[in-house]
Amino acid sequence: MAAVDAVIVGGGCVGASVAYHLAEAGYADIVLLEADTLASGSTSKAAGGIRLQHGDALNVRLAQRSLAELMDFEQLTGAEISFRQVGYLFLLSSPSDLAMFGQSVALQQSLGVPVRTLSPEQAGELVPQLRTEDLLGATFCPSDGYATPEAVVQGYAAAARRRGVVIRQGERVRRIVTEHGRVQAVETERGERIATSTVICTAGTGSRAIAATAEVDLPVSPERRRLFFTSHSGGIADDVPLTIDFATxxxxxxxxxxxxxxxxxxxxxxxxxPATHRLPVIVDAPLTSTWHGDYDMSPDHNAMVGRSAHLEGFYYATGFSGHGFQLSPAVGEHLAELVTGRQPSIDLTPFRVERFAEVGGSRVEPIVV
Ligand SMILES: Cc1cc2nc3c(=O)[nH]c(=O)nc-3n(C[C@H](O)[C@H](O)[C@H](O)COP(=O)(O)OP(=O)(O)OC[C@H]3O[C@@H](n4cnc5c(N)ncnc54)[C@H](O)[C@@H]3O)c2cc1C
Structure with a gap:
């Protein structure tokens, strides 16, 4: 393949979003290489949750920008993503969680999030099937909800292709070729060498291995999670919020x-x-299927996003610690801004990976499910 302006490694929600936003910025001489099929990594295993309720101001702002794009997604890309804006309900049963959520709600409200605190009785009015007598409180944000992650990836990918981006599936990147502190090319497992001065690493939990070939350390590690599906709902309303028992x-x-x-x-x-304790009717709902996937954990549960300080032309976004789907629109936009040299809409320098080597550089996101 001839030299290209940029290679994106990994076609999950983050890589597809980067491809779309780069193409939107008129930067279309790029190729996305996906080892398996688009969205085959953590993205297709996600519950699809989208929330503004985070404890770190940067995550709240990324989530607000992402929510706006997901609400307009069909108009922007032509793809329908089954976005259901039913709200997120967090149930709180320990004094420390209640205090932490109290601070987070104050932060979110200061940034314009329509979140509110609820009494246990009010939580029970929203979801009558819940056991609430041991709860101390709850929070609810009506603009939160869930959508279909694979549809988001396919929507971004199709829109990027229409703007000239080449997407190649079944193409695993073996290594990033560097010389004199700069990216020179990527080499695929088939032995092809694609010359480029820019690599964007969005390989999910595979990011650490691929970045290591260029001597960049991205400390992301997999943490197994499983979802279960039932054939009926136990009488739970169709518009029930995405409900989380935060303690368990x-x-x-x-x-x-x-x-x-x-x-x-x-x-x-x-x-x-924990499931039957909080939602007793769940015992009557037969399990029909299950799958597992990996959370993409970082040491402080915040993402690693930025441009390498040590290797010119190397950009990365990974380590979302279970909230990467919902932040992928704004993170893709951010990487496109960095690569094209535009002023970032949100300053994400606190999320650069070099923070882990700095005293006091880590910043913990406390609301990880
Ligand atoms: C059970 C579960 C529930 C979740 N629920 C939510 C939720 O409700 N809301 C939310 O926001 N997040 C959720 N998440 C987290 C979310 O899925 C991830 O944060 C997000 O999908 C990360 O996207 P990604 O594009 O970075 O990685 P991935 O989706 O893993 O994509 C990376 C891609 O890179 C490819 N790749 C890897 N190595 C290479 C290589 N060498 N060459 C080429 N390609 C390569 C992989 O094949 C993969 O397709 C959940 C995760 C799980 C497991």
């Missing part, structure tokens, strides 16, 4: 005629203890 991590939302639910436990036996 158990969460659910409607999916077709039934429910999808998950949590920190990865076996049905272990998960059913």
């Amino acid at each position: 991590g158990f969460y659910f939302h409607r999916e077709g005629p039934g429910l999808v639910f998950g949590g920190r436990e990865v076996t049905a036996e272990d998960l059913m203890t």
Whole structure:
């Protein structure tokens, strides 16, 4: 293949969003290389949750920008993503969680998020099937919801292709070729060498290995999570919010005629203890299928996004720690701004990977499900 302006490594929600935003900026002589098929990594395993309720101001701002794009997605790309804006309901049962969410709600409201705190009784009015007597409070944001992650990837990819981006699936990148502190090319597992001065690493949990070939350390690690699907909903309303029992991590939302639910436990036996405690009707909803995927964890549960300080032409976005789908529109826009030399809409320098080597550089995102 002839030399290209940029190579994107990985075609999940983040890589596809970068491709779309670069093409939108008129930077279309680029190729996206995906080892398997588009969206085959963590993206297709996600619950599709989209929320403005984060504890770090940068995540709130990224989420606000992403939400705006997801609300306009069909108009922008032509793709329908089944976005259901039913809200997110966080259930809180420990004094420390109540205090942390109190601070986060104040931050979110100061940034214009329509979030509010609820009493346990009000949470029970929203979802009557919940057990609420041991709750201390809850938070609810009506603009949150969920959509179909694979549809978002296909929508971005199709719109990028229409603008000239080449997307090649079944093309695993073996290494990034560097010389004199600059990116020179990528080499695929088939032995092809594609000359380029710019590589954007969006390979999810595979990012660490591919970045290491260029001697860049991206400390992202996989953490197994599982989702379960049921054939009916136990009488839970079609417009029930995405509901999360924050202390245990158990969460659910409607999916077709039934429910999808998950949590920190990865076996049905272990998960059913917190699930039946919070949502007793779940025992009557037969399981029909399940899948697992990997959260893309970073050391402080915030993403790593930026341009390498040590290798010219190397850009990256990974380590979203379970909230990468919902932030991918704004992160793709941000990387496109960096690559094309435009002023970033949001200053994400606190998310650069070099923070981990700096005293006090880490910044913890506390609302990780
Ligand atoms: C069970 C579960 C539930 C989740 N729920 C949510 C949720 O509700 N909301 C939310 O926002 N997030 C959620 N997440 C997290 C979300 O899925 C991830 O943060 C997000 O998908 C990361 O996107 P990505 O594009 O960075 O990575 P990925 O989707 O993993 O994409 C990376 C791609 O890179 C490719 N690749 C890897 N190595 C190479 C290589 N060497 N060459 C070429 N290609 C390569 C892979 O094949 C893959 O397709 C959930 C995750 C799981 C597992």
